[in-house]
Amino acid sequence: MTSAPAVEFQGIDKNFSGVPVLRAVTFSVAAGRTLGLVGENGAGKSTLMNILGGNLRSDHGRMVLAGQPYAPGHPTDASRRGVAFIHQDLNLFSNLTIAENIFLTSFPRLGGAPWIAQRRLHTRTTQLLHDVGLDLAPDTPVERLSTGECQLVEIARALSVDARLIILDEPTTSLSARETDALFALLRRLQAQGIALIYISHILEHVRQLCHDVVVLRDGAVVAQGTIATFSTAALISAMVGRSLTQLYPTRHGAATGEMALEVKAVSQPGIVRAIDFTVRRGEVVGMFGLMGAGRSELARILFGLEPHASGEISIAGQPLAHADARRRIEHGLAFVSDDRRHDGLCLHASIADNLALVSLRSHARGKFKLIDRTGWQRAISRIREAVRLTAKANDDQPVQTLSGGNQQKVALGKWLLMSPAVLILDEPTRGVDVGAKFDLYQLMLDLADRGSGLLVISSEIEELIGICDRILVMSQGEIRGNFRRTEFNRETLLTAALPRETQT
């Protein structure tokens, strides 16, 4: 017996203010199979999924779900029809508990007296957390969770509805390798139960590991589709970007000049980091590798002055600034692109132009009254947009939140480009960025180093650190456990150094 496809898209069109974002998108997802949906940043993947998930309406075209016409007017219509959606950007309520977040919309439907509902909520949440491999109590407030844990809670929420079709929009961006393995094991169990999955990712190895079929979107149109086995990775990439990429990492020309950009001496904060010692020279690209929870992001926040530290010294361009606030550190040439662009990397409601200008506004102030030189400012913004190859579709006045995920990241990084900071700390700078744009971002980083900035690049992607760094530090359990030069580092040495040590008794 051949069953109807899980979902069919038939000629879906979508415009945003007259700009076409999806064009006559037609394909289907077979029941019980996993389809990888890939494409550059801004190709329209999330938009298409928002139409499937009931968050957006298409302008033309129709969808058929398990053989029945399907036109959800609201996300609850979608979940009632068995479509679960794990969004690219997390949307959990940080002041509520895990259980409350999971059952936010279905809580009343649990039935019975309130205390019975409470108890069921607790039991059901415990089961779901177990399924996604999270060892946390259901009443833990979400604000205490790491980004990776939040992502797993989102997945648990999707599992709480009896889904026939699950959409995963870049679900592994904040997960550690171990969490990713656990997630894949879970997804394979779901596949075995006959659930169809649509899996969006910029990590093509993951798409290959997990998916049966693949659809490539470019500029809103389907440009290639078929079973994954018929595509080489190079063929997928060239379908995505419309040209063949011969190199994944730019060639490194510059070298460290010797002058100190960042000096960290014996920095400790109980329970967070211990005796951190390292330096970054001007012109040097230093990587920081570690497993999720090793303390890298916490250290970055301490260095930038967002979190306190109990002891130790931090010098920026030769100036001791251990207890200065973030503002003073910026003035002395420290810049930071956080891993959480939605909270502290960008002002989402503000325009692209305002976000880009934010940190460099003062340098465009002229004369006694500090009037803004708008022409200079505008020119600067165009230069950054060009440098980061920001999508030409967006105009400068458009709010940043309407940009695709990868383009938001380009704005977060782009705003520092005009400043030539002494030290730039980047936490997971290419998370959610497509392969083509990644190359551009690496080039931008190396250019900054060549112009004399010292870079500290925190990343969980070993390959990217090996591809661009002069030196790689490895952090584990809040300590620096390794410092490797280019001639010494490889996958094995880095991974071995990153593993937590057995606790001594």
Ligand SMILES: Nc1ncnc2c1ncn2[C@@H]1O[C@H](COP(=O)(O)OP(=O)(O)OP(=O)(O)O)[C@@H](O)[C@H]1O
């Ligand atoms: N509300 C909106 N208003 C205007 N333009 C929008 C809006 N939402 C999305 N867009 C535009 O639609 C295009 C497709 O965006 P979408 O988020 O679907 O891309 P994507 O393929 O998911 O990219 P990424 O890989 O970066 O997540 C982009 O050019 C984006 O700027």
Ligand SMILES: [Mg+2]
């Ligand atoms: Mg997207």
